[in-house]
Amino acid sequence: MIAFAAVVLLAFVLPPVAGVQISIAIAAVMQGCLAALLARVFRLAPWWMVIAFCFPIAIVVSNAVQLPSVVYLAAFLLFLVLFWSTFRTQVPFYPSNEAVWRAVTTLLPEGRQLRVIDIGSGFGGMVMYLSRTRPECEVVGIELAPLPWICSFVRGRASGSAGRFVRGDYDSVNFGDFDVVFAYLSPAAMPALWRKAHTEMCKGGLLLSYEFAIPGVEPGMVIYPSGDGPALYGWRIG
Numbered sequence: 001m002i003a004f005a006a007v008v009l010l011a012f013v014l015p016p017v018a019g020v021q022i023s024i025a026i027a028a029v030m031q032g033c034l035a036a037l038l039a040r041v042f043r044l045a046p047w048w049m050v051i052a053f054c055f056p057i058a059i060v061v062s063n064a065v066q067l068p069s070v071v072y073l074a075a076f077l078l079f080l081v082l083f084w085s086t087f088r089t090q091v092p093f094y095p096s097n098e099a100v101w102r103a104v105t106t107l108l109p110e111g112r113q114l115r116v117i118d119i120g121s122g123f124g125g126m127v128m129y130l131s132r133t134r135p136e137c138e139v140v141g142i143e144l145a146p147l148p149w150i151c152s153f154v155r156g157r158a159s160g161s162a163g164r165f166v167r168g169d170y171d172s173v174n175f176g177d178f179d180v181v182f183a184y185l186s187p188a189a190m191p192a193l194w195r196k197a198h199t200e201m202c203k204g205g206l207l208l209s210y211e212f213a214i215p216g217v218e219p220g221m222v223i224y225p226s227g228d229g230p231a232l233y234g235w236r237i238g
C-alpha cells in the first residue's frame, strides 16, 4: 500500500513539476522496487522481496495479455485447494523427496510394529514409501489442504498402498498414539510442534523434522539425506 501510494503520488506530481510522464510499466517497476525495499526494511522473509517486486509487474503484464477472467478464477481455486489454511498455519505445500524418505526409514528401529505419522502428508509420497519399505509398520498421513489430501488418497488406493490418509489438522491428533512423528513444516510451526510432541508423545517416541530445527532444543540426531541439502533432525522423547 505504501509503495502503491508513493508511486501514485509521484505520477501526479511529476508531470506538472518536472514535465515527466510515468508510463504504467515504469510505475509498476518503481512500485515493485519500492515494495521490495520496504520488505527488506521491515525484515520480512527473503521471498517476500521477490513477491513484492513481481506482484505489480505481474498485474500490468496480465492486464496487457487480456486473459479471460475464468483463468484467474481457475488459478485462484487451484491455489485455494492447494494451500488452504496456509495463512493460519504458515506451512505451505512443498514436497520432500526419496532421499529424505530413505533416511527416515534408516532411523526406524527394525522388527517392531511401529505406528508412524506424517503430519502434513502432502501428496503422500512419504507415507506410501514407508508402507512399502516397512510393511510391518502402520503408517498414517494427515493433511489439511483438500487437493494434496485427495491426491494422496487416490494415489494410495490406486497403488494398493497400506498407508492411510486422513484429512484434518494434526493439532487434533494425539501424538501419544504414534511411536514416530515425521514433520516437514516451517520454522513458524516448530515451537508449538515441540510443545505438543513433548506433552503427548510417550517416552522413547521419536520426533523427526526435515529441514526445520526446534529453536533452543538440541536434536539428538542430525543427518543429511542428500549430502549438501537440508538436515533431517531427530529428538527422542525422554
Ligand SMILES: C[S@@+](CC[C@H](N)C(=O)[O-])C[C@H]1O[C@@H](n2cnc3c(N)ncnc32)[C@H](O)[C@@H]1O
Pocket (backbone or CB within 6 Å): 082, 083, 089, 091, 092, 093, 094, 095, 096, 097, 118, 119, 120, 121, 122, 123, 124, 125, 126, 142, 143, 144, 145, 148, 168, 169, 170, 171, 183, 184, 185
Ligand atoms: C512442506 S509440506 C510437506 C509435505 C509432505 N510431508 C512431504 O514431505 O512431501 C507441508 C504440508 O503440511 C500441510 N499442513 C500444514 N499445516 C497442517 C496442519 N495443521 N495439519 C495438517 N496438515 C498441515 C500443508 O498443507 C502441506 O501440504
